[in-house]
Amino acid sequence: MKRNATIMVLGVAAILLIAIIFFQDRQEIGSQPGMIAxxxxxxxxxxxxxxxxxxxxxxxxxxxxxSWCEPCRDEMPDLMRLQADYEAEGLTILTVNMQKLERTLTDAPRFIEELEINLPVFFDEDGVVYERYNIIGMPTTYIISRDGTIEHLIRGEVHYEGLETLIEPLL
Structure with missing residues (x-):
């Protein structure tokens, strides 16, 4: 009888230990630093x-x-230059146009053509990313590590040197 009780207690303890380890390592999915993007x-x-x-x-x-955002316009050349300089090291720069916030549907394509943007551009037509990522101003930039963790959230204009400092430890 004592042996059965001991085996049961050890079994429960083992299950609890496994559960703690399993759930402790899981990261929350979301839009804040420390979360999985x-x-x-x-x-x-x-x-x-x-x-x-x-x-x-x-x-x-x-x-x-x-497209109506001046800081967005100003930072785009730095983003393209950074992509060209660090692509071979595993950097990808993705852009998301907040299509829902544009004045007309032709504004973003005109902006892309005018600035000769050669980065991948997603169109957030229905505001899905806008809502899920809690965008409160333009531009907004996320730096995401190789494992999908959001490392940095930057609200406002970014520059080559500042981004370079943040990405180098991740590459």
Whole structure:
């Protein structure tokens, strides 16, 4: 009888230990630093559709912008230059146009053409990413590590040197 009780207590303890280890290592999915970046699937410029998880395994800079946003316009050349300089090391810069916030549906494509943007551009037509990522201003930039964890959230204009400092430890 004592032996059965001992085996049962050890069994319960083992199950609890496994459960603690399993649930402790799980990260929450969301839009804040320390969380796993929530996947999304959206139409894209120059291709039908894509999703964030298509780029997993890379360090990702995820930049949210609108064509009427001057800081968005000002930072785009730095983003393109950073992509060119660090692509071979596993950096991918993705951009999401907040299509729902544009004045007309032709504003974003005109912006892309005018600035000769050569980065992947997602179109958030229905505001799905806007809501899930709690965008409160433009531009908003996320730096995501190779395992999908959001490392940094930057509200406002970004620059080459500042981003370079943040991504180098992740590459």
């Amino acid at each position: 929530e996947n999304f699937s959206l139409p894209m410029h120059n291709q039908d559709a894509g999703e964030l998880n298509d780029y997993s395994g890379d360090v990702i800079i995820l930049n949210m912008w609108a």
